[in-house]
Amino acid sequence: MTPDGFREARAQLLKQGLPAERERLSLTALTDGWLQSLFEGPGALAAVGGYGRRELSPYSDLDVVLLLPKGAAPDAERLWYPIWDAGLALDHSVRTPAEAAALAGEDIKVALGLLDVRHLAGDPALTESVRTRVLADWRADAPRRLPELRDLGRERAARHGELMYLLEPDLKEARGGLRDLTALRAVAASWTADAPHDGLREAAAVLHDTRRALHRATDRATDRLARADRDGVAAELGLLDGETLLRRVYEAGRTVAYAADVTWREVGRVLDTRRGGRAGRAGRHSLGLRRRRGGPVPHPGQPLAEGVAEQDGEAVLAAGVRPERDPVLPLRAAAAAAQAGLPLSPHAAARLADCPPLPVPWPDEAREALLALLGAGPDALQVWEALEARRLVSRMLPDWERVRCRPHSSPLHRWTVDRHLLETAAHAAARTRRVHRPDLLLAAALLHDMGRGWPGDHAVAGETIARDMAGRMGFGKEDADVLARLVRHHLLLLTTGSRRDPEDPATLAPVVEAVGDAGTLELLHVLTEADALATGPEVWTDWRAQQVDALVERVGAVLAGDAPPPPAETVGAEEERLAVEAARTGEPVLTVRPGSEGAPSAEILLAGPDTDGFAAIAAGVLALHRVAVRAAAADVIDPLGQGPVAVLAWTVAADRGTLPAAARLRQDLVRALGGGLKLESRLAKRDEAARTPRPGFPEPRAVAVPGASATATVLEVRAHDGPGLLHRIGLALGAAGVRIQRARVSTFGADAVDTFYVLDPDGAPLSPEAAKAAAATVERELRGAPGARGGRGEPRESRTRA
Structure with missing residues (x-):
């Protein structure tokens, strides 16, 4: 059969729509027959690796070895060229049997391929000699x-x-x-x-x-x-x-x-x-197989709990235990294994499947064992996997089946939903000393995303599930209500802290109402941290931790009947000095302060004319220099009584590792303010490729959020992260004729979620019509430009003070 003939026969086979296993075997048989027709000796042709195991997929490589007797002259190209002409990817080698065996002894990847060697054509004794020698060496050298x-x-x-x-x-x-x-x-x-x-x-x-x-x-x-x-x-x-x-x-x-x-x-x-x-x-x-993270290692045979003992480094069921009589045994054994830092033996897990179902509500011992399992932290993960292998978790917690192996839609999440819940519990276990009710913290960590398996808002669905599961576990009504509230509002502190001004009464009121009391606030604070840490490194940053801490402090003061703490001072001595110089010279000034040794960021302080476009232009200049803004604050002061000066303090990092000199940044800032530096065209030219819409990313959105502030109109902007987003948003708001009073900006992975507190030219909140028009202006600007401000990170709150 010619290469074209084989290619046609192969295409016809793949068009038949055979069941997968049958297609693999048929494809292997077709390929075997063709290679056998090509082979003319001397020696032997053998399949190895996936081809040797008959695991061919439509585009699999052909892994073959040509085995030659010692002293034979190879003519391999006569065999390889037809295969290449047929369009097949070929992984080939030419060896004597002794060479093949010797190379397998040196290279483990070669050994793995030859362990699956299968004779195709020629002298079968050569193939058999390689298979026998490689297997014997593999077994002898196993240690x-x-x-x-x-x-x-x-x-x-x-x-x-x-x-x-x-x-x-x-x-x-x-x-x-x-x-x-x-x-x-x-x-x-x-x-x-x-x-x-x-x-x-x-x-x-x-x-x-x-x-x-x-x-x-x-x-x-x-x-x-x-x-x-x-x-x-x-x-x-x-x-x-x-x-x-x-x-x-x-x-x-x-x-x-x-x-x-x-x-x-x-x-x-x-x-x-x-x-x-x-x-x-x-x-x-x-x-390196032991996963013990600390603490005493049990002696062999040492009892771990009633009916559970250690044997050969695993938790096993003790002799004489009758699983069919003990519904609590799965949780007791799992908790004992995790607390000892041991895996649960597969044999024990198999026997635990014979245990009767737990009564509803659970006895206290079962609930306490579950909490002890979760409280073991990372050591609980391998034990939970052993229970999962026998589907024991879903037997105890029926709602678990809906989240088991369920993928998260957001790329921010590192884990599936079920693993995320366990990771959250592990982070919560390390923080139980910070709360008065560690049992409720651990239970909330396990339950907080259970609504992911249902349609609609997962927090709303999760509230009902949490109340039901809390009752099943044997928690009292008051505790079940607290758990339901924690699940319903588990995102509240993070989203509010990232997107809202904590000094605005309209921010604190809904949080106070949702939380209800200081004990729940304490639990929600730690749950928020554990949940964010379990999500991924981009979610729980130092900046977000500061914002959540500040929000919790102010909400806690309100719940205690005290006045919230006073606003933090935003203008320091260095900022004041720069403002004086800018007011005296009438030109922008800036300074770059390097971070501490080894720190990835630095601080840029700027002072300049109080114009609506100053911050937007400064952001554009930094984007032009590939400087990523990590945090930002802004103020307006009048240091000499001669007119207001805008002061910006931005924590930044260079995309390419080195920050530009302060003099160069200032030069470009002066040129941009004077119109000599065409920021728009420069940014557009640099990011021309970003203008092509990429599939899978939603369009930018800008919306007014009713009732979010008592003193301003709140606009929330969501867009894909990329270069120059802050610059474009600032220009769009200026074009809409609104004034930015303060802003909170953050990035969740590839998505920017920025909140701007804006006023009309008279210093009043926008009318509903004006707010809608401003949002539309921002949307038009972002949809007509590259989506964003890559690597900009997330600034802290910026504030303009009259």
């Missing part, structure tokens, strides 16, 4: 090679992340993906340990089927399940939508990752035993 294999997996996970938590996972390379399945087969081939088989075959089929559908949907070789490709892949698989697909992939990845964890623990025990040490302890330490 050295298996730790190397585990480290290779760790390095891969560090580069590619965990498949079950990524919005765009790599189906092959990420932890829990196809490479890990290959590693598990390699461990089994060493005769050292075998992976738990529960669900593993099904998980492997999901990953292979998804990869095959990805190749078909994209018509290219890729292993990354990109957001834009999800719906097409889902359609290939007959699934409802991309989210359903992603959840299915996450389930498979979690199964593979759990199997890998269990397998590597067993490898550690076996290798340690072979070395003559006490089974389990030293081996786990040498392989």
Whole structure:
């Protein structure tokens, strides 16, 4: 068959719409037959890697090795060129059997490929000699090679992340993906340990089927399940939508990752035993498999709780325990394991599935065990995974099934919804000393996003779920009401602190009403921090922590019947000095103060004419110099009694690592204020590529927020982050004829959410019509320009004082 003939036969096979497994086998058989027809010897042709395992997808590489007897002259190009002419990607090598075996002993990736060697054509004795030698060497050298294999997996996970938590996972390379399945087969081939088989075959089929559908949907070789490709892949698989697909992939990845964890623990025990040490302890330490984070390590066989003991570095069920008689045993065993920093053995988890369901409401012991499990912090995660592997969590908490492996739509979130809840609980566990009711804090952390599995506002749905689940767990009515309130308002402090002025009475009133009392405020404050930390590093920044702390302080004062603290002073001695110089010379002045050694930011202080465009022009100059604004404050003072001067204090960082000189910044600022520096054209030229609309990003929005301030009109602007956004918003508001009284700006990942307190030229709040017109002006400006102010970060509050 010619290359064109093979290509046509292959295309016809792929058009038949065969079931995935049958297509893989048929594609392998077709390819085998063609390569056999091409081979003319001497030697042998063998398939290795994924081709050797008969796992071909439409765009898989062909992994083959040409094995030659010692002294034979290779004529490999005669075999390789037809394959290339057929348009196939080829990973090939030419070796003698001895060379192949020797290289496998040196390079673990070569060894992994040859462990799956499969004869295709020529002398089968050559292929068999390689397979026998490589397997024998692999088993004999397992104490050295298996730790190397585990480290290779760790390095891969560090580069590619965990498949079950990524919005765009790599189906092959990420932890829990196809490479890990290959590693598990390699461990089994060493005769050292075998992976738990529960669900593993099904998980492997999901990953292979998804990869095959990805190749078909994209018509290219890729292993990354990109957001834009999800719906097409889902359609290939007959699934409802991309989210359903992603959840299915996450389930498979979690199964593979759990199997890998269990397998590597067993490898550690076996290798340690072979070395003559006490089974389990030293081996786990040498392989880096022990997850203990501190505290005493239990002695072997030491009881951990009623019916639970330590054995070989795992929590197991004690002899004589009757799981079918003890509904609390799953939570008691899980809490004991987590508190001891031990994994729950797979055998114990399997036996716990025989326990009867918990009565409703739960007995006190069950609720206390759950809280002890959550209170163990990070050590609870591996134990929870063991319960999840047997679906024990959903049996105890039926609403858990709706959030299990559910992806978050926001790229800010690092985890799936269920893992995010556990991460929040782990952060809360580290902060229980800051609250009077740590039990309510831990429970709220576990429940706060349970509404994600329901349509509509997840906080509203979550309030009902939290009240119901609190009753199921055995909390009293008052505690259930507090938990419901915490869940309903778990975003309140973060969003209010980031977007509203805490000194405005209209800001404090709704927060005071929602919180209700000091105890709930205390819990909500810590829950907010734990939730934000569990979301991702871009959410809980120093700036946001300061804003939330300030808001909590003022709300707490109101709840206690005291007056809120006075406003913070915004103009320091250096700012005052610059304002005097600007008033005396009539020109803008600025200074750059480097940050402390090793700090990524610096501070730029500016003073200049009190014009509506001064801050916007200054922001444009900084954007032109690729200076990212991290925080900002503004004031207007009259230092000499000769007229107002605007003072800006901005914390900044250079996108390219080095800040421009102060003299150059001042020179460009003077030119821009005088019209000599055409900021608009310069920014547009630099960011011309950003003008092309990118799919997946919503249009910028600007809206007036009724009742958000007692003294001004509040405009909220949402846009995709990018260069020059502050500059454009400032220009648009100036064009709308409004005055910025103060502003709060923040960035959540790629999205900017900026709030501006504005007045009309007479210093009064805008009329509804004027507010609507100003918002429309901002929208028009942003929709006609590059979306934003890349890397600008999030300034703190800016304030203009009359």
